[in-house]
Every structure is written in structure tokens, then in C-alpha cells.
Amino acid sequence: MENHTLHIEKKSTIASTVIELPASKSIANRALILDALAGGKSHISNLSEARDTETMKRLLGSDIPEWDVLDAGTTMRFLTAYAAVTSTKTLTGTKRMQERPIKILTDSLKELGAGIEYLSKDGYPPVKVTPINKQLTDKIAIRGDVSSQYISAIMMIAASLPNGLEIELTGHIGSKPYISMTLAVMKAFGIEAEWQDHTIKVPHQKYQPTEYRVEPDWSAASYWYSFVALSNDAQVTLKDLKDNSIQGDRQIADYMAHLGVKTLFTTEGAHLSKCEHQSEVAFDFTDCPDMAQTVAVICAAKGIVCEMTGLESLRIKETDRILALQNELAKFGAELREKDNTWTIVPALHEVNAEVLEFDTYHDHRMAMAFAPLSTMVPVNIKDPEVVNKSYPRFWEDMEKAGFKISEL
Ligand SMILES: O=C(O)C1=C[C@@H](OP(=O)(O)O)[C@@H](O)[C@H](O)C1
Ligand SMILES: C=C(OP(=O)(O)O)C(=O)O
Numbered sequence: 001m002e003n004h005t006l007h008i009e010k011k012s013t014i015a016s017t018v019i020e021l022p023a024s025k026s027i028a029n030r031a032l033i034l035d036a037l038a039g040g041k042s043h044i045s046n047l048s049e050a051r052d053t054e055t056m057k058r059l060l061g062s063d064i065p066e067w068d069v070l071d072a073g074t075t076m077r078f079l080t081a082y083a084a085v086t087s088t089k090t091l092t093g094t095k096r097m098q099e100r101p102i103k104i105l106t107d108s109l110k111e112l113g114a115g116i117e118y119l120s121k122d123g124y125p126p127v128k129v130t131p132i133n134k135q136l137t138d139k140i141a142i143r144g145d146v147s148s149q150y151i152s153a154i155m156m157i158a159a160s161l162p163n164g165l166e167i168e169l170t171g172h173i174g175s176k177p178y179i180s181m182t183l184a185v186m187k188a189f190g191i192e193a194e195w196q197d198h199t200i201k202v203p204h205q206k207y208q209p210t211e212y213r214v215e216p217d218w219s220a221a222s223y224w225y226s227f228v229a230l231s232n233d234a235q236v237t238l239k240d241l242k243d244n245s246i247q248g249d250r251q252i253a254d255y256m257a258h259l260g261v262k263t264l265f266t267t268e269g270a271h272l273s274k275c276e277h278q279s280e281v282a283f284d285f286t287d288c289p290d291m292a293q294t295v296a297v298i299c300a301a302k303g304i305v306c307e308m309t310g311l312e313s314l315r316i317k318e319t320d321r322i323l324a325l326q327n328e329l330a331k332f333g334a335e336l337r338e339k340d341n342t343w344t345i346v347p348a349l350h351e352v353n354a355e356v357l358e359f360d361t362y363h364d365h366r367m368a369m370a371f372a373p374l375s376t377m378v379p380v381n382i383k384d385p386e387v388v389n390k391s392y393p394r395f396w397e398d399m400e401k402a403g404f405k406i407s408e409l
Contacts, residue, residue: 005358005409006385006396008375014234017402018268019224021216021238022392023048024247028214029056029074030182033082033156034189036060038207042189046214050391066090071097071318071363071390074149076125077105081153083129084114085160092119092126096363100316102127105150108140112161138163144173144198147313151200152182158202159191167200174313177248177287184246188212216241218249220392221270222294225256226373227402228272229298236402241270251288252295255281259298279304286310289317293370296325299345300334301352301374306345308336318390319362328359328371332378352377359383365390375404 028048033056035042047053052072059067059079067083069075071094080102083089092098103123106116115130138161142151151169158165173179179200183193190208194201221238228234243250243265253263253270260277263270281304285292292311299306314321322343326336333348352374358381359371365387372395374380388395396406 004383004385006382007356007407007409008372008380008382008399009405010375010377010379011404012232012376014227014231014236014376014402016235016237018237018239019398019401021220021241022050022394023053023214024217024219025050025052025391026074026178026181026219027185027246028053029072029078030152030156030185031188031212031214032056032060033078034185034191034207035209035212036082037085037156037160038189038209041209043211044214045212046216048214048217048391049393051389051393052391066092069093069097073097073100073147073317074152076100077102077147077149077153078156080105080127080129081109081157084109084112084132085157086131088128088130090119090126090128094363096318098125100124101146102150104143104146105153108142108150108154111137111140112165132161135161135163139166139168141168141170143171144169145171145312146174147316148173148175148178151179155179155182155193155200155202156186159186159193159205159207162204164204165202167202169198169200173198174286174310175248175289181246181248185212215245215247216269217391218245218247218252219290220369220395222249222252222291223369223373223392223395224272225252225259225261226294226298226370227376228274229256229260229277230301230373231274231376234272234274236272237269238272239269243270248288249291252291255283255291255295259295259304260302277302277304281305282307282309284310289313290366293321293325293366296329296336296345297370297374300329300347301332301377303347303351304345305347308343308345309341311343312341318364319367321364321366324360324362324364324367328367331357331359332374354378356381361385361387363387365392369395372399381409
């Protein structure tokens with residue numbers, strides 16, 4: 001449903017709250033693909049309730065000729081590769097998904113012997129994939145600087161190719177921890193692969209069904225770091241969230257130590273509380289691009305000058321996240337200035353203060369969740385709040401659990 005708006009009343013303190021985070025959609029979507037390649041007999045527990053994961057599960061379980069992934073990037077990229085080793089499918093998605101490039105992946109699949117036919121615009125979904133009949137090469141080169149999802153997608157199907165595959169990553173490699181995550185989940189499904197420098201080697205192997213438990217989502221955790229950072233006082237426990245994680249977004253805990261949030265890992269999970277913050281920071285988001293919006297809003301609102309690098313991939317995500325941030329930060333006088341691949345958050349000269357601030361969300365769950373924590377400082381309206389369903393459907397309920405008063409406008 002579009003054209004909804006939620007109103008969140010201002011609430012500056014959060015009394016002791018325990019939050020059960022959604023499971024990681026990134027891990028869940030890998031586990032689902034690998035389970036399908038292993039014959040569908042695994043037991044995956046704590047499967048994410050994220051729409052991206054529900055979509056993956058539903059499509060893998062259906063034999064319809066057209067798979068509509070909606071707005072799920074991983075689902076699009078992973079299923080495109082999966083179709084190349086299983087059966088002919090047309091992959092499509094939302095209007096925005098049809099603007100998110102896929103050529104780097106589909107070119108590699110074509111090199112391997114798959115049939116690729118673009119049904120609208122060259123290099124973009126919708127795309128029809130016909131399976132590899134005969135493997136044409138056992139070595140490919142793929143660019144690492146656009147999206148790691150292309151690489152993860154190829155890695156997961158590589159063990160099912162008769163000759164296995166050697167993948168050479170060219171150029172600068174972004175989102176590296178997601179590639180390591182793919183290796184870790186593949187290992188759980190019995191696949192041994194090796195990654196050294198720019199080369200990933202995946203020998204031909206048999207996928208093994210397994211018992212697999214999906215970790216809570218560190219990307220979702222980041223919004224609770226925002227609530228704590230922007231509040232006057234807060235005690236938040238993120239249940240079962242572990243220090244030792246296969247998710248690169250675990251990095252947020254270290255960044256937040258500079259932005260005013262202390263993390264204590266206990267047997268219950270991660271306990272967040274307030275601490276001192278710095279007035280100027282410089283962070284690289286190459287390894288954790290999904291954390292950029294969270295950090296940008298925190299710095300803009302807390303008066304912290306933040307130099308951000310590694311944001312290049314933000315332009316091809318759910319929306320152009322650079323532009324979306326620039327538009328929305330301006331609503332409280334802050335700026336995201338760009339110069340030579342470095343972006344600087346220039347906070348407003350005055351404290352965040354208004355009768356109400358209304359934020360657009362650009363079909364992007366992370367815009368809604370990154371800006372909602374400003375309700376610790378001012379009343380906030382969030383347009384199209386259902387965007388959160390992509391990764392964190394219970395986000396608004398969890399805010400209510402933390403004591404926020406939310407109503408429909
Ligand atoms: O592999 C994954 O699960 C993901 C990889 C990242 O994308 P890019 O590799 O395109 O940066 C990330 O932004 C996305 O949310 C999830
Ligand atoms: C970029 C994201 O997802 P995807 O690329 O899988 O749509 C995200 O969740 O922030």
C-alpha cells in the first residue's frame with residue numbers, strides 16, 4: 001500500500017528494552033539457494049521473515065516460468081545464477097529492479113554456456129535464462145567493483161558445474177565480507193572453496209543437506225545503535241546478537257564506539273548503552289555499504305563531521321541512496337557534500353528542532369529505518385512506512401515495544 005504516513009511522537013529516553021531482531025536476509029537467501037542445490041532436505045532454522053527471503057523461498061518452491069523477485073537484489077542475482085544450472089526462467093522485478101544492472105553476472109553465465117536474453121533493456125532485468133548445457137570454460141574473470149552479489153551468485157552454483165570454477169576478481173573488490181559470508185554458508189553445506197587475493201577456486205563437489213541456523217541481522221541492529229546514539233538515555237539489549245558473526249555489518253559496533261554507543265556482549269546478546277562521542281570521524285563503507293545511511297543520519301543529527309568513503313555502490317541500490325540522503329538530510333539543515341569520491345556529512349549549525357520532520361523513503365527500507373530514530377529528538381513522519389517489510393517487517397512494532405507512540409496519519 002502506498003501513500004501511507006506514520007507519525008512518531010518524540011521520545012528522548014528508552015527504558016531497558018529487549019529487542020528480538022529479524023534474522024539476516026543475506027544469510028537466509030544463501031542458505032535457501034544452497035539447500036535447493038543440495039536437494040531441499042536441509043533444516044534451516046530462524047529463517048528471516050524479511051520479504052526478500054519469503055520471496056526467495058516462495059519462488060524456489062514454485063515451478064512457474066517467470067520469477068518476480070519484487071525489489072530483492074540478492075534474490076534476483078542468486079536466482080539468475082541458479083536458473084543457469086537448473087531450468088529455463090524469466091527473472092523480473094519492480095520498476096527499480098529493472099534499473100539495477102545485471103550484465104556483469106549474465107555475461108559470466110553466458111561465458112559458462114547459459115542462454116541469456118534481455119526482454120527489455122540490454123544488461124538489465126527482465127532477463128530470460130536458459131541453463132548451461134555444456135560448460136564452456138572452467139575459468140572466468142569478473143569485476144569486483146560493482147556488486148559482490150554477482151560474485152556470490154556465481155560462487156554458489158560453481159560447485160555444481162562439471163569442472164568446478166576458478167573465478168578471478170578484477171579491479172577493486174567491494175562488499176568483501178559478503179563474499180566471505182558466501183564461503184562460510186557454502187562450507188556449512190559441505191562445499192570447500194578457497195579464496196586467495198583475487199582468485200576464488202571452487203572444485204566440483206556435491207552439496208550436502210544440513211541443519212543450519214541463521215544469525216540475527218546486524219544490519220537491522222544498526223538502527224538500534226541509532227536510537228541509543230540519538231537519545232538522552234537508553235538501555236537496549238539485542239537478543240542473541242553475537243560479536244563473532246559472519247556478517248560484515250558487525251563493523252557498526254566499532255564505528256558506533258566513536259559515535260556514542262558502547263556495546264557489551266553477554267550470553268543474552270548485545271547490550272547497548274551511551275558513551276562519549278567524537279566530534280569528527282572518517283569511516284570507510286567499502287565493506288559495509290548498508291551501514292552508510294545509518295551513520296550519515298546519526299552524524300548529521302549529533303553534530304559530528306563525518307568523512308565517508310566507499311559509497312560508490314549506493315547509487316545502484318533500492319534507490320540512489322546518495323541523492324536520497326542529500327534530499328532528506330537537507331530537511332533539518334544538514335548536508336552530504338561530494339568531492340572526488342569522498343562524501344562529507346556537514347551537520348546543521350543548530351540542534352535538530354522542529355514541530356515535525358517528514359521524511360520520504362524512496363522505496364528503500366533503509367531510508368525509513370535510518371531516519372525513524374530522529375524521533376528521539378523531534379516528532380517524525382515517515383512516508384510509505386511499509387518499505388521496512390523488505391528486511392525488518394516488525395520494525396514499527398519493535399519501536400512501540402521500546403515505548404514510542406506511533407499512529408497513522
Ligand atoms: O550479498 C548480499 O547479501 C548483499 C551484498 C551487498 O550488496 P553489494 O555487493 O551490491 O554491495 C549489500 O548491499 C546487500 O544488502 C546484501
Ligand atoms: C541493498 C540491499 O539489498 P538488495 O541489494 O539485496 O536489494 C539492502 O538490503 O540494503
